[in-house]
Amino acid sequence: MTDFRLTTQHTDGDLVLAGIAGDLDIATAPHLRAQGLTLIGQGHRHLILDLAAVTFCDSSGFNALVGIFRCAKEPGGSLTLAAVPDRLERLLSLTGLDALLPAYPTAADALAAHARSQDTATAQ
């Protein structure tokens, strides 16, 4: 099996920031999907996935992310990506999902953006 690891780095209420390391391929995608769904099941409907340490991502990894996004959306949550690899970025753009999955250069940017969006939501 190729190397893959998902590490929870930060939680704050319904928000979770997790770092993903290793390959996202046909072998690891089911784990990514399962662990993402577990986080949502634990009440973290807003997920930020930091992909900075992802070494490879093909369409299987992309499929897993779509699955996590679909699941997060049900309770009104979101999936935000940070440090998206080029190939995944092309896939997101090609499939029109870049409009639904916000992406930021770094995890810190993603956290800050999420905080802003929550403030906006609260203000409204």
Add this chain to the structure above:
Amino acid sequence: MPQEGHAAVHGGKPGRWAPSAAGEASRIEAVRRYDILDTPPDGAFDRVAAMAARLFAVPVASVTIVDEDRIWFKAAHGLEGVSEISREPGLCGSAILSDETLVIPDTLTDPVACSNGLVTGPMGVRFYAAAPIITHDGHRLGTVNILDTRPRLITEDDTATLADLAAIVLDEMEMRLSALNALRVEQERRREQEEARERAERDTAAIQAFASTLQRTLLPPALPVVPGLELACHYATASPRDVGGDFYDVFPLGGGKWAFFLGDVCGKGPEAAAVTSLTRYTLRAAALIDPDPDIVLTSLNTALLLEPAVGTRFCTAVFGILEPHEEEGFAVTVATGGHPPVYHLRGHGVVEAVRPKGGMLIGALAEAHFASHTFRLAPGEGLLLYTDGLTEARTADGQMIGEEGLTGFLAARTAPVGATAVIEDTVALIDATPYGAGDDVALLALSVPFADASVDGVTANAHTIAPAGEMPESRP
């Protein structure tokens, strides 16, 4: 010591004369079980008969089996050429009616034996003694007997010896029977194995026939002939056994309009094949209701979301319709759902990627929206649709061909734009990579020949299944 009351031994046991019909039936069944009747001579039984004759110094000794209506000789010493006699009472016929050894010192004084054929006939038997061959479950199958032409007496020891010989005969028969049974079991086992093997072969053949029939229904269909259009395609699965997730089709909408599509279901294997099938039929059906490409893709999105496997199976697709253009060629409207762009080949290396903005992945989200774009496909121009197996094939330096590479390749191609030639050149591009396409590849090309080419419609089908093997290379 002479045995006393011989006549009484015979006549005084009424049991000897009254075998019940049921008892006789089960006795016959036991005889049949040993499967010994009418078997060829056997040294072991011959030796018992010879031994009996020698031990008792009689001219005739035999081993008999009493059948329903005959007395059959398994071994006969001193009775050349006799294999069986009728089942008359008196001698063997009477001996099997009791467990005890029957001794008739003088047949002429025995009320029953005196009229037996062996006594009254040329043999003139005067002395007869027989020990029944008794099975472990109590059936008397026949006898070991001795005969003489003179009356005589035998001792109790002699009687016991005769009974021992009968017991030896039974042991021999038991051994034969168990060997026979072992053989039968073995033969039965072999027969069952053979049957199981034949059944498995038939099942395998049936399953293979079924699978290949199913596989054919999942393969893209042969392309139709479309007036004023040249069509060509290429389809290759990464594995000959896999039905790929790539699909395409071209079909009539009526009124001179045609529809075409090409796409890719995410994933592999039977589940992906099932989604591929659902996708193809949904696209065809939706297009007949309303051919607007945007609406067709929306229908497909809805259909896939209604699938039980929803959330795990998506697809990307290009769907387009062709209508005869008022001048020449066709008006093409193309919608995409998350699929790589369609290339509009305008001739002389002019290439335009048709990329309607905002077409989303199909089957993943209820709110997905699609976008379409309309343009004219003029004579001398063509379209190339492909799945990402093409752009993800790696060149010698390990880089994927990519969209840029494909665009460059098409732009460098200055030969006339004909669907067949475009497909051939593109397949050659894949074949030139060191490992070929690692994934399934589907290619579909459409081109409008110049009017002077006087072409009514040319269709080239190239379904290549790689690696080569079990599937047809091309279809008519």
